[in-house]
Amino acid sequence: MSKYQVIRMTLSGRIAWFIFAVALIGIVSMPWWASQGLIRDVVTLACYIAVAQMWNMLAGYGGLVSVGQQAFVGVAAYAMFVLAQTYGVNPYSAVFISLLAPAALAVPIYYLLHRLEGPYFAIGTWVVAEALRLLATNMPMLNGGAGMSLRVMTQFSVHERAIASSLLAALLLLVTLGGSYLVLRSRYGIAMTAMRDNPAAAASQGVNVHRLRFYLFVAAAVGSGFAGAVYFMAQLRITPPSAFGMNWANLAIFIVMVGGIGSLEGVLIGAVIFFFAERWFGEYGASYLIVLGLMTLACALYFRGGLWGFYSRHFNAPWFPTRRHLVRNKGVVK
Amino acid sequence: MNALLSTHGLKAGYGDMRALHGIEISIEAGETVALIGANGAGKSTLLKAIMGVLPVAPEMIMLDGKAVGGKSPHLMVKAGVAIVPEGRRLFLGMSVEENLQIAIEHAAEPIGEPWTLERVFALFPILREKARTLVENLSGGQQQMVSIGRSLLVQPRVLLCDEISLGLAPKVVREIYAALPAITAGGVALVLVEQDVSLAQRASQRLYCMLEGRVTLQGASSDITREQISAAYFGANHVLD
Amino acid sequence: MYWIDGIVQGILLGGLYAQYALGMALMFGVMKIVNVTHGDLVILLALIGISLADLTGLGPWSILATLVPIGAAIGWILQRALLNRVVGDDPLPSLIATFGLSIALQNAMLQIWSADTRSLSGGAIQQASIPVGSLYIGVLPLIVLICATVLTAGMAFLMHYTRFGRALRAASADVEAAAMMGVNPRRVYALATAIAVGILGFAAAFQAMRSTVAPSDGPFQLIYAFEAVIIGGLGSIWGAFTGAMILGISQSIGFRINPGFGILAGHLVFLAVLAVRPQGIFKRKS
Numbered sequence: 109m110s111k112y113q114v115i116r117m118t119l120s121g122r123i124a125w126f127i128f129a130v131a132l133i134g135i136v137s138m139p140w141w142a143s144q145g146l147i148r149d150v151v152t153l154a155c156y157i158a159v160a161q162m163w164n165m166l167a168g169y170g171g172l173v174s175v176g177q178q179a180f181v182g183v184a185a186y187a188m189f190v191l192a193q194t195y196g197v198n199p200y201s202a203v204f205i206s207l208l209a210p211a212a213l214a215v216p217i218y219y220l221l222h223r224l225e226g227p228y229f230a231i232g233t234w235v236v237a238e239a240l241r242l243l244a245t246n247m248p249m250l251n252g253g254a255g256m257s258l259r260v261m262t263q264f265s266v267h268e269r270a271i272a273s274s275l276l277a278a279l280l281l282l283v284t285l286g287g288s289y290l291v292l293r294s295r296y297g298i299a300m301t302a303m304r305d306n307p308a309a310a311a312s313q314g315v316n317v318h319r320l321r322f323y324l325f326v327a328a329a330v331g332s333g334f335a336g337a338v339y340f341m342a343q344l345r346i347t348p349p350s351a352f353g354m355n356w357a358n359l360a361i362f363i364v365m366v367g368g369i370g371s372l373e374g375v376l377i378g379a380v381i382f383f384f385a386e387r388w389f390g391e392y393g394a395s396y397l398i399v400l401g402l403m404t405l406a407c408a409l410y411f412r413g414g415l416w417g418f419y420s421r422h423f424n425a426p427w428f429p430t431r432r433h434l435v436r437n438k439g440v441v442k
Numbered sequence: 443m444n445a446l447l448s449t450h451g452l453k454a455g456y457g458d459m460r461a462l463h464g465i466e467i468s469i470e471a472g473e474t475v476a477l478i479g480a481n482g483a484g485k486s487t488l489l490k491a492i493m494g495v496l497p498v499a500p501e502m503i504m505l506d507g508k509a510v511g512g513k514s515p516h517l518m519v520k521a522g523v524a525i526v527p528e529g530r531r532l533f534l535g536m537s538v539e540e541n542l543q544i545a546i547e548h549a550a551e552p553i554g555e556p557w558t559l560e561r562v563f564a565l566f567p568i569l570r571e572k573a574r575t576l577v578e579n580l581s582g583g584q585q586q587m588v589s590i591g592r593s594l595l596v597q598p599r600v601l602l603c604d605e606i607s608l609g610l611a612p613k614v615v616r617e618i619y620a621a622l623p624a625i626t627a628g629g630v631a632l633v634l635v636e637q638d639v640s641l642a643q644r645a646s647q648r649l650y651c652m653l654e655g656r657v658t659l660q661g662a663s664s665d666i667t668r669e670q671i672s673a674a675y676f677g678a679n680h681v682l683d
Numbered sequence: 684m685y686w687i688d689g690i691v692q693g694i695l696l697g698g699l700y701a702q703y704a705l706g707m708a709l710m711f712g713v714m715k716i717v718n719v720t721h722g723d724l725v726i727l728l729a730l731i732g733i734s735l736a737d738l739t740g741l742g743p744w745s746i747l748a749t750l751v752p753i754g755a756a757i758g759w760i761l762q763r764a765l766l767n768r769v770v771g772d773d774p775l776p777s778l779i780a781t782f783g784l785s786i787a788l789q790n791a792m793l794q795i796w797s798a799d800t801r802s803l804s805g806g807a808i809q810q811a812s813i814p815v816g817s818l819y820i821g822v823l824p825l826i827v828l829i830c831a832t833v834l835t836a837g838m839a840f841l842m843h844y845t846r847f848g849r850a851l852r853a854a855s856a857d858v859e860a861a862a863m864m865g866v867n868p869r870r871v872y873a874l875a876t877a878i879a880v881g882i883l884g885f886a887a888a889f890q891a892m893r894s895t896v897a898p899s900d901g902p903f904q905l906i907y908a909f910e911a912v913i914i915g916g917l918g919s920i921w922g923a924f925t926g927a928m929i930l931g932i933s934q935s936i937g938f939r940i941n942p943g944f945g946i947l948a949g950h951l952v953f954l955a956v957l958a959v960r961p962q963g964i965f966k967r968k969s
Contacts, residue, residue, distance in 0.1 A: 120804070159817065173775055173778055173779075175782065194702065201957075213848075215795070220954060220958055221957070223914075223957075223961045223963070224957070226712075226717075226775065226778070227717035227777070227778045228913065228917075230717075230778055231717075231905075231906070231909045232913075232957070234906060234953070235906055235909070235910065235950055235953060235954070237952035237955070238906060238950060239947060239951065239960050242943070242946060242950070244946040246727070246941070246943040246944065262801060275827070330864065341928055354902065358786055361779060361782055361783075362783075362786075365779055393793075393794070394790040394793050395790065395794055395795070397786055397787070397789075398786075398787045398790045398791050399787075400783075400787075401783045401784060401785070401786030401787030401788070401789075401790065402783065403783070404779060404780075404782065404783025404785045404786065405765075405779075405780050405781075405783035405787065406783075407779075407783075408769065408775075408776050408777075408779035408780035408783060409765070409768055409769065409776070409780055411794040
């Protein structure tokens with residue numbers, strides 16, 4: 109046994125994982141204990157968390173700041189609607205098949221936009237999302253601006269739909285949060301952290317920054333698309349402005365910046381704040397968005413680490429530890 | 443004797459890392475002082491601190507009896523300090539003339555005979571021919587001449603030169619160093635940061651040697667021996683064979 | 684004739700886009716500052732102008748003359764209070780900060796002015812047109828185009844032949860070196876943003892006269908300006924002007940193919956330029 113060992117798991121991390129597992133089980137079992145309204149809320153919150161976490165991986169680790177993730181949300185959701193409603197594919201199979209659409213779309217978009225630096229890339233993604241919104245508005249197959257309804261869902265009972273929604277929400281969180289966590293703890297995670305801190309230096313240390321960014325972009329597209337398919341399946345209706353709307357970018361950026369960029373914990377904190385702000389203040393008009401916008405501004409100017417950054421400056425108790433600690437073994441035991 | 447520029451217990455660094463630990467140097471009008479030392483000794487950091495690029499306390503830098511430490515770089519220029527930055531730092535995409543014009547348009551109040559485009563062209567005649575050329579199309583030596591000319595045109599009383607011989611052919615270095623006496627003749631104080639120790643010794647009246655953020659040797663350039671320099675340069679335990 | 688008319692109307696439309704693009708060419712292209720509120724500021728100024736006209740009964744040209752200094756003041760404050768803090772190598776802070784401000788601004792405008800579309804009455808000139816052969820050229824769009832051309836020429840002159848323009852270019856090339864040559868970058872940047880937003884005062888008045896404005900329109904203006912700047916090539920003032928013309932023509936022709944296709948055609952041309960000539964039409968590869 110060597111004198112030193114690398115520690116990655118902490119007590120707080122174990123507790124958090126336990127809570128995460130309990131939460132997932134809770135979500136899956138919702139149809140047997142929760143109201144319709146609560147299930148719908150949890151599905152919505154899960155979708156927000158997923159979209160924000162995908163943005164977090166892009167901006168927080170990949171250095172790819174996108175304001176056009178709604179392109180993938182909308183494309184996957186529309187693909188699911190067309191498969192299920194127009195072609196009669198089983199809607200739950202359609203959710204998974206529809207993920208091919210954002211993946212396929214992400215490849216040409218990345219090759220088109222990756223030449224643009226930072227902010228230009230961001231607005232480039234916005235143009236793509238806008239173009240897709242207009243395209244959807246003009247496509248007779250998608251019923252144009254009037255949008256589509258998922259009438260095929262009536263073949264399932266309310267309880268069956270609740271089970272499916274709950275399973276999908278749990279799976280969505282497992283894939284986006286759990287998947288991100290596993291990736292960040294793998295050797296790719298070290299490469300990505302290096303890339304976040306200094307792309308040029310990471311490249312010189314053998315990190316293939318270009319390829320890593322490409323994978324990240326495609327993975328984030330699929331993750332965002334998954335959230336879109338789940339979200340609009342629960343809504344049963346889709347229109348071009350809701351599917352390709354800026355609201356997706358707004359919420360992702362707010363959640364990550366206020367919660368804390370580059371951490372999974374920050375996304376959870378930010379998502380909960382956004383969700384309740386929308387829930388409690390949304391009925392009094394859009395003025396809460398003024399506050400959320402100014403909070404995003406304040407975080408960009410003064411608190412780059414967001415709320416999680418503030419927390420971790422005072423407590424060393426990460427919920428999802430991805431850092432490695434080198435500790436000296438006390439009394440090496442043979 | 444009244445120093446034109448002096449530093450007093452100057453401490454500075456980058457973020458949490460302190461690079462200078464109480465530097466005391468001084469220079470008079472018309473004097474040339476060389477600053478030598480190994481890479482990382484803190485020479486460039488000292489120039490940046492004087493220039494106002496790094497934060498320092500006001501009384502750490504005195505210019506003509508006034509505490510000027512920590513002023514923004516553009517205010518240091520107005521106070522009469524200029525720098526020929528390491529790596530030349532010319533404004534790319536602009537011609538030689540435009541690079542010089544910017545300095546003229548933001549110059550300090552001249553003391554004595556002002557530097558004009560004509561005087562700079564007299565000092566480095568090649569620049570007159572290249573006036574309309576984009577600076578990125580010049581040779582390294584010509585770029586260094588533009589950089590020196592640009593800094594002269596802000597009408598400094600103290601000129602800080604950061605490694606002006608770096609990466610240039612010996613012939614070009616000689617040409618540039620030959621121009622320096624014409625600069626100090628008008629009363630400009632010159633601080634030369636220089637890697638080439640013997641060149642620094644020849645070009646200056648006094649020199650300071652720095653090691654790990656401290657001044658380890660100072661004196662008249664002509665009096666200092668090679669042994670003293672190598673002891674100061676590498677630390678007390680090293681002696682050059 | 685139908686298509687020639689399309690091109691002519693496209694050029695006239697491009698005149699309006701050029702006014703959006705000019706300020707962005709300055710901030711985005713030269714200063715490398717991202718200002719997501721660019722479009723929202725056009726809308727804000729237009730709404731201020733419309734309210735001012737309602738309140739005071741001032742004519743459209745007096746409103747224009749008022750909006751330009753108001754825009755310049757907003758630009759100055761924006762740069763001093765906000766953007767100067769986020770100038771640097773990392774573009775993320777300025778993007779995120781102005782993105783947040785954009786959301787706040789849009790919703791604040793929604794609270795103040797409601798979601799209604801409004802416009803500024805331009806008087807008789809709004810309907811006037813000049814017959815050229817079998818085409819009719821609107822007087823107002825022509826004024827917009829001439830104004831855009833003059834502003835672009837003025838900006839190009841400012842950038843190349845004035846102390847301010849040289850200082851700004853120097854600061855964009857190397858901000859620290861510029862400061863070490865006596866340039867006060869914060870002041871130069873504040874002045875540049877004041878000019879950029881001041882020009883939006885023209886754009887706002889003309890936009891409100893030519894069509895309508897609503898609080899949530901800002902992102903569209905931002906995207907058009909961005910597309911024009913990228914099509915023309917970053918950092919090139921006349922490039923942005925030409926990019927605006929190309930965008931205007933693409934939208935106008937697209938609209939004639941199918942009314943739903945107009946704006947989309949502009950986006951597609953932008954993406955095509957990006958695929959074929961990512962450095963823009965006017966810029967050589969560096």
